[in-house]
Amino acid sequence: MEELAAEKHVRYILSVEKKKDSFESVVMEHLRMNGAYWGLTALDILGKLDTVDVDEVVSWIISCQHDSGGFGGNVEHDPHILYTLSAVQVLALFNKLDVIDVDKLTSYIVSLQNEDGSFSGDIWGEVDTRFSYIAICCLSILRRLDRINVEKAVKYIISCKNMDGGFGCTPGGESHAGQIFCCVGALAITGSLDLIDKDLLGWWLCERQVKSGGLNGRPEKKPDVCYSWWVLSSLIMIDRVHWISKEKLIKFILDCQDVENGGISDRPDDAVDVFHTYFGVAGLSLLEYPGLKPIDPAYALPVDVVNQIFFSKTSTN
Ligand SMILES: CN(C(=O)[C@H](Cc1cnc[nH]1)NC(=O)OCc1ccccc1)[C@@H](Cc1ccccc1)C(=O)N[C@@H](Cc1c[nH]c2ccccc12)C(=O)NO
Numbered sequence: 001m002e003e004l005a006a007e008k009h010v011r012y013i014l015s016v017e018k019k020k021d022s023f024e025s026v027v028m029e030h031l032r033m034n035g036a037y038w039g040l041t042a043l044d045i046l047g048k049l050d051t052v053d054v055d056e057v058v059s060w061i062i063s064c065q066h067d068s069g070g071f072g073g074n075v076e077h078d079p080h081i082l083y084t085l086s087a088v089q090v091l092a093l094f095n096k097l098d099v100i101d102v103d104k105l106t107s108y109i110v111s112l113q114n115e116d117g118s119f120s121g122d123i124w125g126e127v128d129t130r131f132s133y134i135a136i137c138c139l140s141i142l143r144r145l146d147r148i149n150v151e152k153a154v155k156y157i158i159s160c161k162n163m164d165g166g167f168g169c170t171p172g173g174e175s176h177a178g179q180i181f182c183c184v185g186a187l188a189i190t191g192s193l194d195l196i197d198k199d200l201l202g203w204w205l206c207e208r209q210v211k212s213g214g215l216n217g218r219p220e221k222k223p224d225v226c227y228s229w230w231v232l233s234s235l236i237m238i239d240r241v242h243w244i245s246k247e248k249l250i251k252f253i254l255d256c257q258d259v260e261n262g263g264i265s266d267r268p269d270d271a272v273d274v275f276h277t278y279f280g281v282a283g284l285s286l287l288e289y290p291g292l293k294p295i296d297p298a299y300a301l302p303v304d305v306v307n308q309i310f311f312s313k314t315s316t317n
């Protein structure tokens with residue numbers, strides 16, 4: 001049985017951090033803040049976050065905060081809620097949330113809530129349940145959830161529930177595992193999981209497991225390692241994870257490793273990238289693979305980091 005080549009994945013992640021001019025780095029240029037979250041959270045789950053220069057990362061993150069309080073995907077990039085969560089998650093990893101202007105960040109997110117309770121991603125107004133999750137997750141980490149209308153936010157999310165028990169990006173949108181993770185995660189954080197039909201949604205989610213043991217994002221699609229996060233974390237949050245085969249999923253993820261050069265791809269024999277390396281390691285953590293730190297399915301952060309945020313004196317209370 002293939003096992004996790006942990007050391008190789010650590011070296012791969014650190015090498016991507018170093019290579020600035022590689023194709024991957026250039027393509028991901030505008031997503032660099034998300035890339036920092038994927039690489040650093042994977043390193044923490046693998047127990048190697050201490051190999052990183054904290055001050056170098058933190059000063060780069062601070063340089064990406066916009067006057068509005070939001071964060072861009074890189075220095076001088078326009079602020080967007082997508083990158084704002086990644087910035088807050090990385091600072092939480094290092095227990096450095098006190099280095100940013102939390103009040104300005106809070107008012108930026110509050111300004112993105114619409115009349116109907118939904119959230120826009122930035123000033124241009126695109127609405128997506130992904131942004132509801134990001135706003136709720138971010139403000140919860142900052143202990144500022146009371147600054148938005150949580151009741152209307154929850155009502156909007158429920159308005160995106162479909163007959164199949166799943167959720168789409170807007171009311172009537174097709175059920176997709178990524179959107180389901182966002183809606184279930186937001187409901188979990190706000191203590192509203194009782195509004196979900198867990199058997200109906202659990203059935204839709206466990207049907208994502210295909211013969212190879214991998215999970216896909218929608219019926220008839222090919223399996224993909226990143227759905228080991230979107231589907232699995234949702235199943236865990238609604239307490240139906242025993243409806244899939246954990247062993248077969250572990251085998252699928254391990255088969256997607258490049259055991260020579262490190263990294264994990266979306267499916268066997270494809271090119272590896274930091275995104276799928278993170279979601280593969282995070283998926284194995286949810287599957288309680290030995291030697292990995294446990295990760296919280298709703299906050300997508302290591303459990304010890306979530307405990308530090310909510311149960312210690314030093315967080316931004
Ligand atoms: C822009 N991205 C995507 O569109 C990926 C592409 C993909 C990878 N494997 C199959 N497709 N898809 C993706 O992230 O879908 C997840 C999703 C989609 C909609 C709602 C929720 C989750 C990827 C980058 C990428 C591009 C191409 C190939 C591999 C990675 C990406 O940056 N995704 C972001 C999306 C996102 C940002 N913040 C979020 C908060 C909650 C959920 C998702 C996100 C991410 O997962 N950040 O942690």
Ligand SMILES: [Zn+2]
Nearest residue numbers: 224225226266
């Ligand atoms: Zn993928």
